[in-house]
Amino acid sequence: SQTIHQWPATLVQPVGSPLSLECTVEGTSNPNLYWYRQAAGRGLQLLFYSVGIGQISSEVPQNLSASRPQDRQFILSSKKLLLSDSGFYLCAWSPLLTTEAFFGQGTRLTVV
Amino acid sequence: GENVEQHPSTLSVQEGDSAVIKCTYSDSASNYFPWYKQELGKRPQLIIDIRSNVGEKKDQRIAVTLNKTAKHFSLHITETQPEDSAVYFCAASGAEGKLIFGQGTELSVKP
Numbered sequence: 001s002q003t004i005h006q007w008p009a010t011l012v013q014p015v016g017s018p019l020s021l022e023c024t025v026e027g028t029s030n031p032n033l034y035w036y037r038q039a040a041g042r043g044l045q046l047l048f049y050s051v052g053i054g055q056i057s058s059e060v061p062q063n064l065s066a067s068r069p070q071d072r073q074f075i076l077s078s079k080k081l082l083l084s085d086s087g088f089y090l091c092a093w094s095p096l097l098t099t100e101a102f103f104g105q106g107t108r109l110t111v112v
Numbered sequence: 113g114e115n116v117e118q119h120p121s122t123l124s125v126q127e128g129d130s131a132v133i134k135c136t137y138s139d140s141a142s143n144y145f146p147w148y149k150q151e152l153g154k155r156p157q158l159i160i161d162i163r164s165n166v167g168e169k170k171d172q173r174i175a176v177t178l179n180k181t182a183k184h185f186s187l188h189i190t191e192t193q194p195e196d197s198a199v200y201f202c203a204a205s206g207a208e209g210k211l212i213f214g215q216g217t218e219l220s221v222k223p
Contacts, residue, residue, distance in 0.1 A: 032209050042199055044156070044213035051209060059113075059210070090155060097209035098144035098163075103155040 002027035006091045006104030013111055019064075019078040021107050023091030026072065031093040033074040034101060035066055038088040050074060051097070086111045114139040116204050118214025125192050126222055133217045135202035136184040142204040145178060145185050146211075150199045159200075160187070192221045 006023045013019060025031050035047040046059045048066035056066050063082055067075045074091060091104040115138040125131050137145075143164040148156035162169045162176045162185065169176050173192075178185040189196055202214040 034211065036213075042216040042218070044201060044203075044216075046210060046212060049210055057210075092211075094209070094211070097207065098205045100146060100158050100161060101211050103157075105155055 002093075002095075002102070004091065004093055004102055004104045006107060008107060009105060010108045011110070013081050013109065015083055015111055016080050019076070019081050019085070019109070021076040021089055021091075021109075023074045023076075023104055024072055025093045028072070028093070028095060030071060031095060032097060032101075033068065034092040034094075035074065035076050036090045036092065038090060038106075040087075044090070048074075048076070081111045083111050085109065114142060114204055114206060114210065114212040116202060116212050116214040118202050118217060120217060121215065122218045122220070124220045124222065127192060127194060129192055131187075131189045131192050131196070131219055131221075133187045133200055133202070133219075134184060135186070135204075135214050136182075137204040137212075138183070139204070139206055140180075140183065142206040144205040145176070146203050146205075147174075147176060147187050148201045148203065148213075150201065150216075152198075156201060189219075192219075194221050194223050197221045 003026045033050045036044045050056050050068045089107045092101040094101040118135045146161035149159045150156040173190045175188040199216045199218050201216050205211045
C-alpha cells in the first residue's frame with residue numbers, strides 16, 4: 001500500500017534561518033506531489049505542485065522554493081525564513097491528475 | 113487560474129439536524145470536486161468526491177451535489193452527530209491536476 005512520510009512534525013526556527021522540509025511517498029511511482037500551507041485562518045493554500053521529476057509549478061510568489069530530486073521525494077526550502085512563513089505545511093500526493101489527494105501528517109513551523 | 117469560494121465559514125447545528133456547505137468555482141474546465149474533513153491538529157481526509165459527469169453522489173449520511181452550469185457544488189450531512197464536528201474543505205481540480213481548496217467551514221454539532 002502507498003504511504004506518505006513528512007518530517008519533521010514540528011519545527012521552531014529563528015527569522016533568517018534556512019528551511020528544509022522533506023516528503024517522500026512509498027508504494028507508487030510517478031505520483032503528483034503538492035505542498036500546501038495552512039495558516040491560522042484554516043485555508044489550504046497551494047504553494048507548489050509537481051507532475052514529474054524536475055517539473056515544479058509555483059502557485060504563489062514567496063520566500064519558498066521546491067525541488068523534486070527523485071520521483072517520490074519532494075522538498076520545500078527557504079534560504080531565509082520570515083515571520084510570515086509560520087504555519088502548518090502539508091505535503092500531499094495523488095496517483096493521477098484529478099483524483100484523490102492523500103496528505104502527510106504535516107509540519108507545524110513556527111518562525112520566531 | 114481556478115478560484116474556489118466556500119460558505120459559510122462557520123456553521124453550528126443541533127445534533128440530528130442537517131448541515132449544508134456550499135462552494136463555487138471559477139474554472140469551467142474543472143472536473144473533479146472532492147470534500148475533505150480535517151479534525152483539529154490532523155491532516156485532511158477525503159470524505160466524498162464527485163466528477164463533472166455526475167450530478168449527485170451519496171454515501172450514507174453524506175451527499176454531494178454538483179451544478180456544472182452554475183459552477184457550484186454542495187456538501188449535505190444529514191442526522192449530524194457530535195463527531196461530525198470538524199473543519200470541512202471543498203476543492204476543485206482540472207486537467208492540470210492542481211487541487212485548489214476553499215477556505216474551509218468550521219462545523220460545530222451541539223449535543
